[in-house]
Amino acid sequence: MNDQPILRVLLGVGGGISVYKSVDLVRRLAERGCEVRVVMTQAATAFVTPLTFQAVSGHSVRTDLLDPAAEAGMDHIELARWADRLLIAPATANLMARLAAGIANDLLTTLALASEAQLYLAPAMNQAMWRHPATQANLATLRARGARILGPAEGGQACGDVGPGRMLEPLEIAAALRPRVQQHLAGARVLITAGPTREALDPVRFLGNRSSGRMGYALAEALAELGAEVVLVSGPTALPAPRVAEVIQIESALQMHAVVMERARRCDLFVATAAVADYRPVAPAERKLKKDTEKLKLDLIRNPDILAEVAALHSAPFTVGFAAETDRVLEYAQSKLTNKRLDMIAANHVGSERGGFERPDNALTVLWNGGSHELPLMNKARLARELAALIAERYGARHAAST
Numbered sequence: 001m002n003d004q005p006i007l008r009v010l011l012g013v014g015g016g017i018s019v020y021k022s023v024d025l026v027r028r029l030a031e032r033g034c035e036v037r038v039v040m041t042q043a044a045t046a047f048v049t050p051l052t053f054q055a056v057s058g059h060s061v062r063t064d065l066l067d068p069a070a071e072a073g074m075d076h077i078e079l080a081r082w083a084d085r086l087l088i089a090p091a092t093a094n095l096m097a098r099l100a101a102g103i104a105n106d107l108l109t110t111l112a113l114a115s116e117a118q119l120y121l122a123p124a125m126n127q128a129m130w131r132h133p134a135t136q137a138n139l140a141t142l143r144a145r146g147a148r149i150l151g152p153a154e155g156g157q158a159c160g161d162v163g164p165g166r167m168l169e170p171l172e173i174a175a176a177l178r179p180r181v182q183q184h185l186a187g188a189r190v191l192i193t194a195g196p197t198r199e200a201l202d203p204v205r206f207l208g209n210r211s212s213g214r215m216g217y218a219l220a221e222a223l224a225e226l227g228a229e230v231v232l233v234s235g236p237t238a239l240p241a242p243r244v245a246e247v248i249q250i251e252s253a254l255q256m257h258a259v260v261m262e263r264a265r266r267c268d269l270f271v272a273t274a275a276v277a278d279y280r281p282v283a284p285a286e287r288k289l290k291k292d293t294e295k296l297k298l299d300l301i302r303n304p305d306i307l308a309e310v311a312a313l314h315s316a317p318f319t320v321g322f323a324a325e326t327d328r329v330l331e332y333a334q335s336k337l338t339n340k341r342l343d344m345i346a347a348n349h350v351g352s353e354r355g356g357f358e359r360p361d362n363a364l365t366v367l368w369n370g371g372s373h374e375l376p377l378m379n380k381a382r383l384a385r386e387l388a389a390l391i392a393e394r395y396g397a398r399h400a401a402s403t
C-alpha cells in the first residue's frame, strides 16, 4: 500500500525519443505518492499520444494553450498554481532555450513562467547538442535562477552517438523529486499551536494581534498529509477546521499553555506557529470598563513562554518555533533558536511586503544548528508543504543520529 502523502507534480513532456521513458516516470511518481498532471508539447505528441499519458496519470492531458474546452476546467493559471513541482522530462535543447529566454509560446513554456513551483529539468538530447555552448549557456542561466537539473546520463544514444545526453531513468528522476526521507513523519504525534490569543480586559474587550491562523492551519494540514497524527491548539480564527486528528480551541495564552503542557510529554514534535500574547492584564475587570477617565492605564503581567517551557522539558519533543520580527529578523531568530534550545526556527519578516500576518502569502528563513534554508514568497498552503517536508527531513536526521 502506498501511504505517502500527496505531492502535486506537473509533468511537462518535450518532444524527444525519451518520451517513452516519461510514461513510466508517471507510474514511478505515483508509486511515491505524487499526483501527476501531464502537459505535452506538440512535438512530444509525435512520439507518444496524449491518450497514453491520460491512461497512466488518470487525468486528461493538456497540449494547447488556447483550448476553450480545457480552459473551462482547470485553466492554465490554476494548473500552474496547483503544482508543487514542475518537472520537464524530457527537456529538449529547444525547450531549455525557450525557458532560458522566458519565451512563452506554447502551453508548457507559459506554465513555466506562471508557476512558482520548484522547476526540475531532465535534459535529453544528442551529445553534440548538449555540449554546444548555446545549450550550456542556457543551462547556466536556468541553474542560476534556481532550476534543478537532473542528469543527463552518458552512454549510447538513439541516433548512434555515444556521450552525455541520455535522459535519466524514471526511478532516478522520481527519487530526486521525492526522497523517501519524508516517511519519517508516518505515525509521528505532532502538537501544533496556531492563531492569535485574546487577553481579556473586561467581559467585552481583549488585547489581541493580527494572526489569522492561516500559516498554522496550513502547516497542521501539511504535517498530517505527511502521515503525522496532528493535534492543533488554536486561538480564535475565522478559518474552517483543518483535516487533522483533533482541534482544541482556546482563547487566552494561559489556556493555550495549560493544554500544551498537559499534552507535550505525549508528542514527538511540537510546532509553535501561534502568535501568543507576551503579556496579559493582571486583573481583567469583571464588568465593562467605563470611559469616565481621560487616561486609562493597563497593568500587564508576563505570560508563560509556552515554546521555551516545552523545549526545556526532560526528553523534550523535537521543537520548532517561529519568530515574527519587523527588523534584525535573522539575528533575533538565531538567538531564540539558541536561547530556547529549539531544534528549528522559522523566521518570519512581518510588517513588510514579504508576507507574515493576515496575508495569503509568506516567506520564511528556516534555521537549525548547522544549517538554514530559504523558502521564498509563496502562498501559505504551498509554503506549509515545503516547511513540513523540511521539518520531516530534520526530524528524520535527528532520529537517524540517535539510533
Ligand code: PMT
Binding pocket: 193, 195, 210, 211, 212, 213, 214, 215, 216, 253, 272, 273, 274, 275, 276, 277, 278, 303, 304, 305, 306, 307, 308, 320, 321, 322, 323, 324, 325, 336, 348, 350, 356, 357, 358, 359
Ligand atoms: O496566522 P497568520 O496570519 O497566517 O500569520 C502567521 C504568523 C506570522 C503568526 C506566524 O507565521 C508566526 O510568525 N508566528 C509566530 C508569531 C510570534 O508570536 O512570534 P514571536 O517571535 O513573538 O514568538 C516566538 C515563538 O515563541 C513563536 O513560536 C511563538 O509561538 C512562541 N511563543 C511566544 C510567546 C509565548 N508566550 N509563548 C510562545 O510559545
